[in-house]
Amino acid sequence: MSPYDPSAFPPFAVTVDLVVLTVRHHALCALSVRRGEPPFQGRWALPGGFVRTDEDLSQAAARELAEETGLRAQNGAHLEQLATYGDPQRDPRMRVVSVAHLVLAPDLPAPRAGGDARSARWAPVGTLLGENGQDHGGDTAPLAFDHGQILADGVERARSKIEYSSLATAFCPPEFTVGELRRVYEAVWGVALDPRNFHRKVTGTVGFLVPTGGTTTRQGGRPAQLFRAGGATLLNPPMLRPEV
Amino acid sequence: MSPYDPSAFPPFAVTVDLVVLTVRHHALCALSVRRGEPPFQGRWALPGGFVRTDEDLSQAAARELAEETGLRAQNGAHLEQLATYGDPQRDPRMRVVSVAHLVLAPDLPAPRAGGDARSARWAPVGTLLGENGQDHGGDTAPLAFDHGQILADGVERARSKIEYSSLATAFCPPEFTVGELRRVYEAVWGVALDPRNFHRKVTGTVGFLVPTGGTTTRQGGRPAQLFRAGGATLLNPPMLRPEV
């Protein structure tokens, strides 16, 4: 690729890791895969893999996402770069710099295991992060590498970003009701919101929601209007997260 | 460093690039260095360099910052990771992934040139980005590599971050007046703010400012109280950027 001597600079391995979040059963869940080989064999980790020589970072992330979940970005899901992790000791094998990406996806069918992973699953983020003395979903081991920190950073990004952007719609199917969108906010923030004020707020913000004309009763009760995500990406005024 | 075969993964060069912002002469300025060797010889670029094998990304950024400016982080200045840029074509020599960092610094003495840079200077970001048909500070060439995009991303991050955090104080000397802090906001956002409402807002936000007891008349007019940055990092309520 170049006439340069590779020994003139320290060589790094570069990977992408994915924080894939969804809302299922009224809880914020993340995709995790069980590692099939050392190090951390048998432990849960975030999906990811090496960046190839001819692809951009976001292309690598989209490729890994498709390989692990069958999900294509730009198909309702949202993908953005999260942060980069490069502690010299983060991988015991070699010097690896990982560019973490955040994916917000609607509730998906059961994940497929791929590559070097024995299995894959959705797990509530509280479980994966070992909050409240919960175990980590069957064993007490935290996530492999620094993936616990990466996941925590991704969750915090998602929590703050749905406040001032319309990204919460990325957790919803193509058509959804105001109540379904509200349950997304409640799951991500872990709070209860007033249905009446929420309804007024989201329908009053221009460009956030576009009515499709249809209705549904899939949540029970009175039929609810169906909406699609509107073109607006920034919410003004923002959705205010209640005090803790 | 490891028993692994380096040919098992594609090797990358990893660098840190720095967006160093300050406010001088009532304008938001960025540090740029003139390149002394190809590619882009003679063009302006952001300071930066290779990450060493034994250092973390933030350590590498702090080291480069000290080498280029003599500035130590944690000495009033703020350093945070910005984003990572890894387009395969971004450096014509080889595959380079650059982890950009953002530095907010008080007005500094003239920068020192270091390393492979012929010279270094502060320039208004509007000039460096070629806004409003301005040239790029003496010649019409944009910044080298993708540094124009990196700088634009850093400026946007700074503009939004002073809205909901106390980071604007990083642009001020250790002791400063409310008026000086207001001029920082005005320079970064490029707007005029009401001095009366601004005063009430910042002094009313607990933990933002701590009075030192001293006063100064260095801005002329009635003596102004001096403040230090308080412990709070998140502003609640945020400083609202006026509509465009």
Added chain:
DNA sequence: TCAAAAGTGTTGGTTGTACACCCATGA
């Protein structure tokens, strides 16, 4: 008929903004 969820109206407190006004210094 009842429970459940959708949606509207109203009210009262909080917050932001605009701007009149006073204060303390240097020139």
Added chain:
DNA sequence: TCATGGGTGTACAACCAACACTTTTGA
């Protein structure tokens, strides 16, 4: 005494939280 920037008071408008109330379905 005047210009300059620092700082306080106040009134109006916009906004938000709380909650009573009506609507429309399935069971």
